[in-house]
Amino acid sequence: MTTPQLTKNQSLVFDVLEKAEGPLSAYTILDKLRDHGFRAPLQVYRALEKLLEYGVVHRLESINSFVACAHPGDDCHSHGIVAFAICESCGQVTEFHDHEVDHRLMAWVRGQKFKPAKTTIEIRGLCEACAA
Amino acid sequence: MTTPQLTKNQSLVFDVLEKAEGPLSAYTILDKLRDHGFRAPLQVYRALEKLLEYGVVHRLESINSFVACAHPGDDCHSHGIVAFAICESCGQVTEFHDHEVDHRLMAWVRGQKFKPAKTTIEIRGLCEACAA
DNA sequence: CAATTGATGTAATAACATAACATCTGCAAT
DNA sequence: ATTGCAGATGTTATGTTATTACATCAATTG
Ligand SMILES: [Zn+2]
Ligand SMILES: [Zn+2]
Ligand SMILES: [Zn+2]
Ligand SMILES: [Zn+2]
Numbered sequence: 001m002t003t004p005q006l007t008k009n010q011s012l013v014f015d016v017l018e019k020a021e022g023p024l025s026a027y028t029i030l031d032k033l034r035d036h037g038f039r040a041p042l043q044v045y046r047a048l049e050k051l052l053e054y055g056v057v058h059r060l061e062s063i064n065s066f067v068a069c070a071h072p073g074d075d076c077h078s079h080g081i082v083a084f085a086i087c088e089s090c091g092q093v094t095e096f097h098d099h100e101v102d103h104r105l106m107a108w109v110r111g112q113k114f115k116p117a118k119t120t121i122e123i124r125g126l127c128e129a130c131a132a
Numbered sequence: 133m134t135t136p137q138l139t140k141n142q143s144l145v146f147d148v149l150e151k152a153e154g155p156l157s158a159y160t161i162l163d164k165l166r167d168h169g170f171r172a173p174l175q176v177y178r179a180l181e182k183l184l185e186y187g188v189v190h191r192l193e194s195i196n197s198f199v200a201c202a203h204p205g206d207d208c209h210s211h212g213i214v215a216f217a218i219c220e221s222c223g224q225v226t227e228f229h230d231h232e233v234d235h236r237l238m239a240w241v242r243g244q245k246f247k248p249a250k251t252t253i254e255i256r257g258l259c260e261a262c263a264a
Numbered sequence: 265c266a267a268t269t270g271a272t273g274t275a276a277t278a279a280c281a282t283a284a285c286a287t288c289t290g291c292a293a294t
Numbered sequence: 295a296t297t298g299c300a301g302a303t304g305t306t307a308t309g310t311t312a313t314t315a316c317a318t319c320a321a322t323t324g
Contacts, residue, residue: 007271027310040274045312061194062252064280064311083237085246094244101236105215105255108228113260114217120194122252123237128245139302159279172305177281196280196311 003054012036013047014068017057022091023065060084060093062122070095081105083121089130135186144168145179146200149189154223155197192216192225194254202227213237215253221262 006014016032017024024032026044038044048066051057056069063086070093081102085094101121109116125131138146148164149156156164158176170176180198183189188201195218206229213234217226233253241248257263 009272025311037273041312042274042314043272046272061254083240085241085244085248087246088249094246096240098236098240101233104230104233104236105253108215108230109217109255109257112217112226113263114219114226114255114257115259115263116217116255116257117220118256120252120254120256121237122193123241123246123248124250124252125241125246125248127247131245131247141303157280169304173281174283174305175303178302 003056007047007050009038009043010047010050012038013044014051014056017051017066017068020068023060023063023067023086023093025065029066058082058084058095060086060122061120062086062124067093067095081119081121083123085123085125085127087127087130088124089126092127092129094127135188139179139182141170141175142179142182144170145176146183146188149183149198149200152200155192155195155199155218155225157197161198190214190216190227192218192254193252194218194256199225199227203229213251213253215255217255217257217259219259219262220256221258224259224261226259 012033013029016029026041026048029048030038030041030044033044048057048059052059052066056072058067058069059065060067067084082095082097083101085096087093105119106116144165145161148161158173158180161180162170162173162176165176180189180191184191184198188204190199190201191197192199199216202225213229215228215230215233217228219225237251238248
């Protein structure tokens with residue numbers, strides 16, 4: 001998907017996520033944008049909805065948070081599955097993907113005649129620095 | 133992990149999940165147990181916490197719901213990663229397990245010196261019946 | 265201009281989850 | 295048996311995440 005020009009609110013939300021060290025909750029984003037006129041959760045959620053659709057932001061289901069894509073423009077994103085390693089201590093997120101994992105999951109899915117729409121792979125644990 | 137004798141509340145919550153067609157939210161479980169004296173969310177969440185710990189119930193992160201384990205006693209559960217296919221139309225959940233996926237993810241994790249604690253794999257889409 | 269479409273603003277509410285504190289129950293040590 | 299403890303439970307309140315409903319605004323287009 002080619003990303004269209006972002007609207008004002010979408011840009012504001014995206015900039016906050018890009019500058020952040022780690023994933024942010026929608027309400028944390030809201031707080032960071034109060035000075036820019038944001039007043040209600042919906043302003044954040046609506047922007048996020050589009051940014052997710054454009055593939056420039058990912059949602060981390062297991063921690064109800066959002067993060068800017070670490071590999072913008074990477075073609076794998078369009079058809080591949082993205083995985084995340086999330087440090088439960090420092091919040092650091094690493095985004096990666098593995099074709100073999102994709103293939104195995106999609107092979108299973110095909111066998112079941114299941115029609116996949118969105119796949120979540122999230123590994124929570126401790127990053128190297130925090131595990132030490 | 134060997135499952136200890138369940139307490140009254142744990143048994144009630146587990147029975148509701150076992151008899152359910154698909155995954156249930158904590159509040160749905162609460163409603164189903166009002167007749168048995170349940171009054172507050174915490175009664176459900178506390179029971180779920182233990183049932184998750186014993187491995188007889190799984191949490192589906194992407195839909196904030198809980199489901200009874202489909203493969204109780206399966207040894208793979210203790211050390212392997214469980215994956216779920218979730219039908220967004222009828223709610224049906226299929227639990228499966230693929231060693232190759234585990235190996236690939238764990239190999240990646242080792243390479244990063246990341247210490248995994250809990251891994252989530254959830255595929256949302258349409259089951260065979262609903263896709264037709 | 266009128267109609268449509270997409271974006272935005274605002275208030276209210278729904279849905280999910282935890283904190284804090286009191287009470288009870290079973291069991292072991294004295 | 296009494297005391298002390300640990301685990302489970304009950305209850306209220308609160309915190310966090312997400313959506314519904316409705317009004318308004320701006321750009322496009324026929
Ligand atoms: Zn990405
Ligand atoms: Zn860390
Ligand atoms: Zn299971
Ligand atoms: Zn279905």
